[in-house]
Amino acid sequence: MLTVIGETLIDEVVSDTASMRAHVGGSPMNVAVGLARLGHPAQFVGRYGDDDYGRMIQQHLRDNAVPFPVRPDTAPTSVATARLDPAGGASYDFQLVWDLPGLARQTDTLLDGSTLLHTGSIATMLAPGADDVLALVTSAHPLVTVTYDPNCRPTIIRDAVFARGQAEKFVALADVIKASDEDLEWLYPDRTPEESARAWLDAGAAVVVVTRGSKGPWGVCRAGEVSVPAPPTSVVDTVGAGDSFMAALLGSLVDSGFDGAHHRDELRRITLGQLTGMLQYAARAAAITVSRPGANPPTRDEMVHSA
Numbered sequence: 001m002l003t004v005i006g007e008t009l010i011d012e013v014v015s016d017t018a019s020m021r022a023h024v025g026g027s028p029m030n031v032a033v034g035l036a037r038l039g040h041p042a043q044f045v046g047r048y049g050d051d052d053y054g055r056m057i058q059q060h061l062r063d064n065a066v067p068f069p070v071r072p073d074t075a076p077t078s079v080a081t082a083r084l085d086p087a088g089g090a091s092y093d094f095q096l097v098w099d100l101p102g103l104a105r106q107t108d109t110l111l112d113g114s115t116l117l118h119t120g121s122i123a124t125m126l127a128p129g130a131d132d133v134l135a136l137v138t139s140a141h142p143l144v145t146v147t148y149d150p151n152c153r154p155t156i157i158r159d160a161v162f163a164r165g166q167a168e169k170f171v172a173l174a175d176v177i178k179a180s181d182e183d184l185e186w187l188y189p190d191r192t193p194e195e196s197a198r199a200w201l202d203a204g205a206a207v208v209v210v211t212r213g214s215k216g217p218w219g220v221c222r223a224g225e226v227s228v229p230a231p232p233t234s235v236v237d238t239v240g241a242g243d244s245f246m247a248a249l250l251g252s253l254v255d256s257g258f259d260g261a262h263h264r265d266e267l268r269r270i271t272l273g274q275l276t277g278m279l280q281y282a283a284r285a286a287a288i289t290v291s292r293p294g295a296n297p298p299t300r301d302e303m304v305h306s307a
Contacts (some may be wrong), residue, residue, distance in 0.1 A: 002250070002259070003114040003144075004032035005133055007098055008052045009078035009294040011239065013294065016086075020055075024060040025080060025295050027121035027151045030240050033064045034247025034285070034297035040254055043067040046123070047100055053077035069110060070100070074183060082239060086221035090239050094156050098126045104135035111140055115260040118250060120149035125157045127165050134169055141173050145259045145267070148174040149246050151184045160186055171200050174266055176253060178209045178246050194218065194225075205268040207275065211245055211286075217279045223272050228279045231306075233287040240295025241286045247297055248285035251276040 006028025013021050028046065035042035044061060046056040050072040057077065061068045075097040082090040086207060103110075111117065117140050123133050137146055150167045157163045164187045177200055184193035191199075197208040197220050198252060209219040216230040258267045258273060284306050288298040298306070 001043040001113045002116045004028050004118045004121050007045045008057050008258040009080050012081045015084040024057050026245050030295045031241035031247045032066050034244050036064050036066050037299045038251040045065050049077035050054040098129035100129050100132045102130040107139045116145040118147040121151035147176040148176050149178045150183050176207045177205050181212045219275050221270050226272050227278050231287040233291045235290045241290045244297040245282045245286040248282040250283045
C-alpha cells in the first residue's frame with residue numbers, strides 16, 4: 001500500500017471557447033488516482049466538505065479504487081478555478097480550507113502496511129494543515145520512503161522566502177523529489193533549476209527530478225545526471241500533467257523495488273540507467289495526460305500500449 005496525503009478540491013475549468021466544467025482535482029489526490037490506475041494500491045488522506053462537491057470527490061475516489069480514511073467535515077470543499085489560455089495552459093484561483101488536526105497521532109493507523117508516503121503542493125505550504133503534514137512525515141520517515149513535490153502556487157503562497165523555508169523542511173525528509181523548473185526558478189531565482197536540484201540532493205535526497213515541459217525531464221542522483229526527451233504529443237491542456245508524471249515516477253520506483261525505508265540505501269545507489277528508465281516512463285504518462293482534457297492520468301494498459 002502507498003499513502004498520499006494532501007489536498008483534494010474541485011477544479012472549475014473556464015475558457016473562452018467552452019462552458020464551465022467541474023471535475024475532481026488537487027495535486028496529491030491526482031497522484032493517488034494516477035498510482036491506482038497504474039496498478040499500485042494507494043490510499044488518499046485529505047479533507048473535503050460534507051457537500052455536493054465533497055460527494056463528487058468521494059465518488060471519484062471510489063470509481064478509481066482509492067480508499068479515503070478521513071471522513072468529511074463541516075467546512076466547504078475547496079475549489080480551484082482553472083482558466084485556460086488559447087494554447088491550453090492553465091492559470092488558477094483558489095478558495096481553500098486546509099486543516100487536518102491530530103494527524104500525526106494517527107501515524108501508526110494511517111500508515112499500517114504502507115511502504116511509501118507522498119505529499120506536496122498546497123498541503124505542505126498552507127496553515128494550519130501544513131504543520132500537521134510535516135509532523136506526520138517526520139514520524140513516518142523511519143518507516144517508509146518519503147516523496148515530495150512542492151508544486152508551488154504563488155497565487156496562494158505569495159512569499160517566496162516563506163515557501164522556500166517550508167519546502168526545505170520537507171526536502172530534508174524526502175528520498176525522492178520532483179519539481180518543475182518553474183517551481184525552482186520561483187523558489188531560488190538566483191540559480192538555475194539544475195543547481196537547486198543538486199543542492200536538494202546534497203541535503204539528503206536520493207533522487208531529484210526537474211520537469212521542464214517540452215524540453216523533457218532531467219534528474220540527478222549520486223551516480224550522476226540524466227535527461228530524456230519529452231515524447232511527441234498533441235497538447236489539449238496541461239492540467240494534471242505534473243501529477244501524472246509524479247504518479248508514474250513513483251510507480252516505476254515501486255516496480256523497481258525501491259519503496260520502503262529498509263531500501264533507502266539501495267535507492268541512494270540507483271544507477272543512471274535505472275533513473276533514465278523511470279524518467280522515460282513518467283514522461284510517457286505525462287504525454288498521455290496532456291493529449292486529453294483535464295487531470296486524466298493513464299492506466300497501466302495505456303502505458304503498455306504507448307511503449
